[in-house]
Amino acid sequence: MPARTHLSAIVGTGAIANAHASALRAAGDRARLVAVVDIEHDRARAFADEHGVPRVYPSLAALLAREAVDLVHLCTPPRQHTPLAIECLDAGVTVLVEKPPALSLAEMDELVAAERRSSAHVATVFQHRFGAPAVRLRRLAAAARLGRPLLATCATLWYRDDGYFAVPWWGSWDSEGGGPTMGHGIHQFDLLLSVLGPWREVRALAARRARAVHTEDVSMALVTFESGAVATVVNSLVSPRQTSALRFDFERATVEVEHLYGYTETDWTMTPAPGHEDVLSWWADAGPSSPSSHEGQVTAVLDALDRGDPPPVTGADARNTMEFIAALYASAFTGLPVRCGQIAPGDPFYRRMDGTGAPWAAVAAP
Structure with a gap:
């Protein structure tokens, strides 16, 4: 049995969110998807019902105010990646963000700076x-x-x-x-x-x-x-x-x-x-052997969280x-x-x- 079950949430319930939900489900007792966020309530509710997620929130702020999650998966359009990732880091929550993590080097450096002042980490999906x-x-x-x-x-x-x-x-x-x-x-x-x-x-x-x-x-x-x-x-x-x-x-x-x-x-x-x-x-x-997949990267992220290490791919890796x-x-x-x-x-x-x-x-x- 794992040392702990990592509580996760998905922000943004478009197509790529299904890959994240499947990867979390494949992790078994190591992770549990407890909430989803989307500004479109009906879409979020349908996604939650499909994947057996108990709670739905209209915003990341509402999620962070109510849930003690260990990991947030950002699956929103790219323009929202950096501000939402920084919101997670400022709340002390590790975030796994879809590519690209930022729209510019300036934004990327803001994200890395937010990670430095946080107890949490940011990782980018490069499966x-x-x-x-x-x-x-x-x-x-x-x-x-x-x-x-x-x-x-x-x-x-x-x-x-x-x-x-x-x-x-x-x-x-x-x-x-x-x-x-x-x-x-x-x-x-x-x-x-x-x-x-x-x-x-x-x-x-x-x-x-x-x-x-x-x-x-x-x-x-x-x-x-x-x-x-x-x-x-x-x-x-x-x-x-x-x-x-x-x-x-x-x-x-x-x-x-x-x-x-x-x-x-x-x-x-x-x-x-x-x-x-x-x-x-x-x-x-x-x-x-294993294919390239979200499942492989999510497993690596959970391994890092178990060890207390920064999860791959780090902010410095993504900045390169x-x-x-x-x-x-x-x-x-x-x-x-x-x-x-x-x-x-x-x-x-x-x-x-x-x-x-x-x-x-x-x-x-x-």
């Missing part, structure tokens, strides 16, 4: 980090078992038609913070960054090719890492054959994964370099990914390379991801 193959790859890379990382490719090629953007807050800098770079490819390149470590420089472009939105619908980046490795990152919402793909070329092996919205063990392959066939045994010596996004947009919109640490307070791309403005801002949408 692709938690599948067994990704954990294994990071372990092998960190131990240099695969040799030096040389080259990587990261592609999130998805398709969203005009009807998708009928949701008012999608495709807007003010409410979503960006296009596929911010809201879709973020999972793939967060996993890329978690494997390859600190990045040094980004050279990028972004374009609005087909969708009547304020943000980009395509972006591309060339990335240099502190290790010397180089990578390409492509994010798209205009690609009819959808795929999510990562490839890592190390000195001794190529490791690849291709999936769509979540991988399993069978989606990964390893190809040894000539003379290095022994790497296959290291890859095969995997132990229990957010800074990469800001650098990509800054490079794309200025035409200049952007180095890690370059975007500081006072830089227009620190306050907003579109910074000085998208090049197409004054042009009619296609």
Whole structure:
């Protein structure tokens, strides 16, 4: 039996909230979902009835005033993530927030500052980090078992038609913070960054090719890492054959994964370099397998809470990914390379991801 059962609440009962509810249910006695919050009472009530949640609240403030919860899951639209996460931290409640955790580096730093003054913690949902193959790859890379990382490719090629953007807050800098770079490819390149470590420089472009939105619908980046490795990152919402793909070329092996919205063990392959066939045994010596999922990350969060540790992915981890996004947009919109640490307070791309403005801002949408 676990040392304690962690009482949880979900704020925002849209589609992604179902993944959180399922992950909490899979945790068994380790967690109990005791309340949900949504400004639309009927939707919240229907969600609560479906998942067997006893109480419904109209606001986070009402929840925090009445419930002694250990963990809040933020599943609201992105614009609300930072203020609601800070509200949780100020109340001493740990919060697991859906991506992106903030709409800008400025907001991200406000969130990190709130965590520093709180007894609680903030973690961001990046569930692709938690599948067994990704954990294994990071372990092998960190131990240099695969040799030096040389080259990587990261592609999130998805398709969203005009009807998708009928949701008012999608495709807007003010409410979503960006296009596929911010809201879709973020999972793939967060996993890329978690494997390859600190990045040094980004050279990028972004374009609005087909969708009547304020943000980009395509972006591309060339990335240099502190290790010397180089990578390409492509994010798209205009690609009819959808795929999510990562490839890592190390000195001794190529490791690849291709999936769509979540991988399993069978989606990964390893190809040894000539003379290095022994790497296959290291890859095969995997132990229990698990897919990328909210369940995997929620389990890791509960493990951390049991130990009294900050849950993964920490504010500092998420900030690294957010800074990469800001650098990509800054490079794309200025035409200049952007180095890690370059975007500081006072830089227009620190306050907003579109910074000085998208090049197409004054042009009619296609």
